[in-house]
Amino acid sequence: MRILPYTDALAPAFHTINAAWIADMFVLEPHDHHVLSHPREAIVDRGGTILFAQADDGGDGGAIIGTGALMPSDPGAVELTKMGVLPAARGTGAGRALLAALIDAARAMPGIDTLYLLTSRKSATAIHLYEAAGFVHDADIMARYGAGYARCDVAMRYPL
Numbered sequence: 359m360r361i362l363p364y365t366d367a368l369a370p371a372f373h374t375i376n377a378a379w380i381a382d383m384f385v386l387e388p389h390d391h392h393v394l395s396h397p398r399e400a401i402v403d404r405g406g407t408i409l410f411a412q413a414d415d416g417g418d419g420g421a422i423i424g425t426g427a428l429m430p431s432d433p434g435a436v437e438l439t440k441m442g443v444l445p446a447a448r449g450t451g452a453g454r455a456l457l458a459a460l461i462d463a464a465r466a467m468p469g470i471d472t473l474y475l476l477t478s479r480k481s482a483t484a485i486h487l488y489e490a491a492g493f494v495h496d497a498d499i500m501a502r503y504g505a506g507y508a509r510c511d512v513a514m515r516y517p518l
Contacts, residue, residue: 359452360420361459364397364408371422372397372408372440379442383480384509393429393440401429406436407463411443411452423447426456428464428473431503435472436464438516441484453484457491465518473516474499478509488514 362368373394380386386394393400401408411424426441438460443452464473475493477484493514500513 359414359450359455360412361455362410362412364402364410366398368410368422369397371410372425375422375425375442375444376440384478387508389506397427401427405430407460409456409459409463411456413447423450424452424456426460428460428467434469435474436467436470437503438464438473438475453487457487461491461516464516471518473518474503475514476504476507476510477512479511485512492516
């Protein structure tokens with residue numbers, strides 16, 4: 359598996375992977391539609407990062423099987439967001455690899471001292487992954503950012 363940086367050519371995979379998992383468990387909210395349809399504008403051009411997990415097929419043509427993003431919110435804060443893996447690729451380590459790469463990318467961002475995520479209790483497998491990586495539940499993050507999504511009932515922070 360390889361971790362790839364964002365390119366405009368990969369934008370459709372960002373949309374497809376995220377829209378599928380969100381629609382499977384929730385309802386796509388207006389914010390989701392905007393970010394998924396305009397990832398360069400909503401994330402990259404604002405100083406964020408989008409990464410992709412590519413299946414290793416022994417060549418350069420492996421399929422994109424997962425994606426995740428770091429989206430700046432407030433000065434010094436970045437949200438881990440829009441992280442998803444195709445159902446057929448779950449259990450392959452793609453989520454762990456993406457999460458590790460995104461944490462490393464957040465550490466490398468100048469001036470960032472807060473890495474957080476917002477999710478739902480319905481995403482129990484993802485929450486377990488985040489906890490295993492070192493994220494901790496955080497009431498302050500919930501109070502500051504949790505109202506942004508109707509589906510959010512879990513907020514976590516990573517100690518950078």
